[in-house]
Amino acid sequence: MENKGVVVGIIGLGLIGGSTALRLRKVGFANRIVGADHSNKNIAKSIELNIVDEGLELNELAHQADVIIVAIPVDASKKLIIELLNTARKNQIIIDFGSTKSSIAQAVRNHKNRSNYVACHPIAGTENSGPTAAFDSLFNEKVNIICDKELSSNNALDTVLEITSQLGMRPKFMNSKEHDRHIAYVSHLSHISSFTLGQTVLEVEPNEENIFDMAGSGFESTVRLAKSSPSMWAPIFTENSENIIEVLSAYIANLEKYKLMIAQGNEEALRKAMKQTNRIRTVLEKEPLS
Amino acid sequence: MENKGVVVGIIGLGLIGGSTALRLRKVGFANRIVGADHSNKNIAKSIELNIVDEGLELNELAHQADVIIVAIPVDASKKLIIELLNTARKNQIIIDFGSTKSSIAQAVRNHKNRSNYVACHPIAGTENSGPTAAFDSLFNEKVNIICDKELSSNNALDTVLEITSQLGMRPKFMNSKEHDRHIAYVSHLSHISSFTLGQTVLEVEPNEENIFDMAGSGFESTVRLAKSSPSMWAPIFTENSENIIEVLSAYIANLEKYKLMIAQGNEEALRKAMKQTNRIRTVLEKEPLS
Numbered sequence: 097m098e099n100k101g102v103v104v105g106i107i108g109l110g111l112i113g114g115s116t117a118l119r120l121r122k123v124g125f126a127n128r129i130v131g132a133d134h135s136n137k138n139i140a141k142s143i144e145l146n147i148v149d150e151g152l153e154l155n156e157l158a159h160q161a162d163v164i165i166v167a168i169p170v171d172a173s174k175k176l177i178i179e180l181l182n183t184a185r186k187n188q189i190i191i192d193f194g195s196t197k198s199s200i201a202q203a204v205r206n207h208k209n210r211s212n213y214v215a216c217h218p219i220a221g222t223e224n225s226g227p228t229a230a231f232d233s234l235f236n237e238k239v240n241i242i243c244d245k246e247l248s249s250n251n252a253l254d255t256v257l258e259i260t261s262q263l264g265m266r267p268k269f270m271n272s273k274e275h276d277r278h279i280a281y282v283s284h285l286s287h288i289s290s291f292t293l294g295q296t297v298l299e300v301e302p303n304e305e306n307i308f309d310m311a312g313s314g315f316e317s318t319v320r321l322a323k324s325s326p327s328m329w330a331p332i333f334t335e336n337s338e339n340i341i342e343v344l345s346a347y348i349a350n351l352e353k354y355k356l357m358i359a360q361g362n363e364e365a366l367r368k369a370m371k372q373t374n375r376i377r378t379v380l381e382k383e384p385l386s
Numbered sequence: 387m388e389n390k391g392v393v394v395g396i397i398g399l400g401l402i403g404g405s406t407a408l409r410l411r412k413v414g415f416a417n418r419i420v421g422a423d424h425s426n427k428n429i430a431k432s433i434e435l436n437i438v439d440e441g442l443e444l445n446e447l448a449h450q451a452d453v454i455i456v457a458i459p460v461d462a463s464k465k466l467i468i469e470l471l472n473t474a475r476k477n478q479i480i481i482d483f484g485s486t487k488s489s490i491a492q493a494v495r496n497h498k499n500r501s502n503y504v505a506c507h508p509i510a511g512t513e514n515s516g517p518t519a520a521f522d523s524l525f526n527e528k529v530n531i532i533c534d535k536e537l538s539s540n541n542a543l544d545t546v547l548e549i550t551s552q553l554g555m556r557p558k559f560m561n562s563k564e565h566d567r568h569i570a571y572v573s574h575l576s577h578i579s580s581f582t583l584g585q586t587v588l589e590v591e592p593n594e595e596n597i598f599d600m601a602g603s604g605f606e607s608t609v610r611l612a613k614s615s616p617s618m619w620a621p622i623f624t625e626n627s628e629n630i631i632e633v634l635s636a637y638i639a640n641l642e643k644y645k646l647m648i649a650q651g652n653e654e655a656l657r658k659a660m661k662q663t664n665r666i667r668t669v670l671e672k673e674p675l676s
Contacts, residue, residue, distance in 0.1 A: 326660035370616035
């Protein structure tokens with residue numbers, strides 16, 4: 097795709113959509129960016145922050161945009177993407193940036209315009225939401241997972257690879273089923289563990305001053321994701337319920353093991369279990385243990 | 387206590403002991419700092435890093451130091467503190483910086499030199515350990531919990547308050563039983579949730595590249611504490627087992643509730659639960675929700 101003259105349409109002017117727009121404008125990928133959002137406040141804020149040039153109704157955005165990026169909660173995106181595919185023009189590209197992939201993959205699998213669509217999951221985010229949370233370096237050095245690439249046209253895939261690169265990411269390819277299983281472990285579980293941690297502490301600490309005074313940076317770090325948006329995460333959890341239930345069961349089983357080791361005063365077993373998990377340091381840092 | 391000429395003895399030259407020494411030297415509280423550690427390597431490294439002036443055997447350190455700060459794993463500190471109290475001179479001050487307090491409080495309760503002892507828990511730390519992890523601003527703007535202060539002499543308590551202030555902390559007072567119960571929620575649970583999260587993910591992701599590529603900053607944040615030292619944490623978990631088991635049971639019960647809501651596809655209940663927990667943002671930041 098020739099970039100000059102590309103109109104990019106962003107549906108969902110939150111952290112992800114907003115950060116995408118800011119970066120694509122900065123690097124000059126788009127010469128015009130239009131946006132749609134269910135909230136007029138978000139549209140006004142996005143214009144004010146120079147995230148989009150104009151807010152449009154969905155129909156009008158679909159009419160004007162060469163590339164449409166969908167960055168809304170996963171419960172709403174499936175229906176919307178089918179509608180966008182129904183009216184897709186030749187070479188119009190529809191990109192999904194949602195956090196679950198299997199359910200939508202099944203829904204569009206046999207659509208006549210399936211090849212106009214590219215399923216992505218940029219692995220980036222913060223605990224903040226809305227257009228004011230957006231910033232142009234959100235995706236720097238992150239990974240964009242592209243699912244089922246063989247079902248997208250070469251033109252669509254090339255454009256997504258260029259956008260991936262312009263956003264500062266590197267691509268990783270997998271099928272949507274694999275994606276949903278892995279992401280349940282490395283992302284969805286973290287969110288649930290963090291939400292339930294926050295809940296557990298809030299329930300027993302009516303005197304919040306104790307939390308503030310006694311919580312070290314460790315608590316802040318583990319509970320950070322409990323600040324995340326319920327509107328975004330509730331649909332993710334239910335869309336990916338099968339994988340998440342498997343993951344939660346494994347997590348609870350490990351917690352029960354710790355509980356037993358602690359009840360038995362089995363320090364040796366605790367030490368061994370923790371030492372094995374210390375390996376996460378090398379996995380995350382790709383550096384030898386210090 | 388007149389600071390000029392104070393000799394401070396640090397037992398345990400790790401993150402906490404080392405950071406204490408670096409700061410007390412920087413602010414001029416001590417004119418000489420001596421250290422003891424079971425590892426000769428840690429002693430050599432601490433001298434090299436100017437953390438201590440000299441490494442000494444425990445007996446010699448106890449003989450020379452006016453103020454002794456004990457910063458070793460809690461399973462070893464109880465026995466050591468009793469020994470130090472046995473030979474304590476008038477006005478010699480023995481300070482414990484460990485993370486659990488009830489068990490040692492009971493052990494020293496009727497000691498003839500109990501008033502020479504002050505039980506502290508500075509709420510500060512990182513996931514790193516050893517003298518190389520130490521830095522002089524570790525305690526800045528943190529809280530030092532001082533337990534059972536009525537059992538310490540005025541002289542000992544005044545010195546600890548001065549050290550607290552010199553380290554950049556503010557004091558908070560509570561009894562050791564209360565301390566152990568609260569800290570199980572706001573610190574010990576975070577560590578177990580993080581260790582078991584790391585374990586669960588490592589168990590199902592033999593291809594570690596997937597973890598590295600697919601884990602966002604959220605996973606890194608929730609799993610950070612899984613890098614912590616097993617030698618430090620195993621004894622904490624067993625010393626505080628009664629409270630931790632209560633806390634783990636409450637946490638597992640909440641995880642089971644999430645699992646049920648997800649299995650039932652009950653988005654409304656999920657949203658409600660998450661929204662209630664979002665309150666943790668205001669608790670931690672002491673700012674209104676954005």
